[in-house]
Amino acid sequence: MKLEKSGRRIFTQNGEVKINRINVNQRNLRYVYDYVTTVLELSWGWISTFLTVTFVISWLVFAGIWFGIMKIHHDFERVDHVPCVNAVATFTECLLLSIETQQTIGYGSRSVTEQCASGVVLLIVQTCFGLILQSLWVGTFYKKFIRPTKRGHTLLWSRRVVISLRDKYLTLQVRLGEIRDQSILLDAKIRMYYISKSTSEEKKNVSLNFLGMNLDSDTSSNRTLLIWPSIIEHRIDSKSPLWCLDRKKLANNNFELLVTFEEKIESTGLLTQTRHSYTPDDIVWGARFEPMIRNDPGAPLTVDYSKFDALYCDTCTKPCSASEL
Template sequence: MCDIILGKYNCFSCDFSTRKSHLSSPSVYRKAKRRALYKNGECNIVLENVSKLRRRYLQDLFTTLVDARWRWTLCVFVMSFLLSWLAFGIIWYLIAFTHGDLTPENIDNPLWSPCVINMKTFMASFLFSVETQHTTGFGYRMVTEECHEAIVFFCFQSIAGLMIQAFMVGIVFTKMARPKQRSQTIMFSKNAVICRRDGQLCLMFRVGDMREKSHLIGTTIQTRLIRSRVTPEGEVLSPHVTNLKINIDDHDERVFLMWPTVAVHKIDQDSPLYGLSAADLLNERFEVIVILEGTTESTGQTTQARTSYMASEVLWGHRFRPLVKYCKTKLMYEVDYSQFHDVFNVDTPLCSAKDLETYLMINEPKVIV
């Protein structure tokens, strides 16, 4: 039932060569393309036939600009100022035109009192718009008491300019300081592994934080299994999301990432992977999503890092290489990140955790120490 060579159990040896040959088949890698979450944490989801989608995005313009690419955000940033200068410049030009300041007989008339002194062309009105909006005040052009509408509009543009500047600067600052950038220093192992730990089959992956000074506090790691499920009534639930319980050392989902840590999911009776064997892994289609969330120590902002593992990225019968060692000369712990993704073969039963448990229950009395 179960091929195993582990410790005191005197059973059959595992066939690693068969497992390697199947894992290198092209059919396995074709399955990896159907993933809901990319390795970098971005969702592989496209929304279609959403009514009034553009209107909804425009109603939440701030979030839309923060989530947009930098080129579009900077483009909106520049265009908002240029268009506001141009629009207010046109209005200043119209105020001067309706008051008669631009007529030939009044332009050079020293006795004529214009709305804005020394604003005789459209280019002059545009420059006055820029000076007013940003309170530059070169002193060459100024508003007089002749036109009440000019005074009111002067106050309006000053307030509007402050609002536009605050809005756009807020977008750029939020985009630069958002916690998403903190997740770039969080590392996940390229592969997850399945092997025995403490006599039980476990699904494991490694996670680490490359920052030395500012750590994540209150960090939690959650995992979700995505695969199809058929109910007793024949209903196909696809995709169906199931929670995978994670333990780190002797703790629960919370972890302090002083050094790279291996997260462990014990494949027991409560695990949806309880009936998964090495042969099933070659043909199974599922995805394990990992979500790490914590608070940045220096800023107090909550950040989140995500990744996923397809069935073809789960290595059966492997274990992660140790990274942490103590240096007696430096009197400190050293972490070798060059081996962060490295794994090595270990003797592991090829059967499922369910069959392994049954096998051990039957043969436990026959074990010779």
């Protein structure tokens, strides 16, 4: 089960998980499809459809109950007594009564009389049910509307990862940029994980190792304020899983790098996370990212995004591993 050579990755390049879960205990599945999470993950089209269907079904069900109560009360056969509901003689009028009751939009000529206790009880029940149903859908639409699902699309990850010499250490570098300028991402946290396959001596037990990697950015911390594009780097030291890999071994190795960026949106205070996955095929040994920032005298700071993925050769980086330097 190789991560890349066999075409199988744990994560897509955008960081989405590619795992097929089978034989899950059926008792635990009831927690998977809970109302809030399931509905929020649906598209707007499906949510609008379920909203319409939910209200129409509830109106029809209560209209049927109103019709049954009036049938039992003989409102459709007798004309010499006070009916349960005034000005209602057909199922269509019962449906209109149900809509007006549940949506609290006023009755007009249709109104419940005091002669029918069951009608008064049903009026109370449907009114409360309508308020609860509307509250649930209003909350759902609000949560769906404020979810920052599209905010991560304004973050750019470099297509390539580079390994080059910096301060006498080999470093693995990734560039991260933000193209939105109306708001700043706060309290940003950057993490990198090394995912590899390990096999026991008997070659029977195969497991995936998930190892966190130390990171530094241009601000010398795994927390950064992403005002302009930053280079996130991992120093390849004795604690690094890349410590013994030279350029040739790296190209033939089998692992996956997952980089996550978790941030808080300034305008809403909500947390969001973007992820990106790299494999050895995405790593360029002995290269550096071209500078993007220009600070010309008398001009504002300029960031040229045409150079975001641009690389140039680093002649100072040797093809040997970090342990051999």
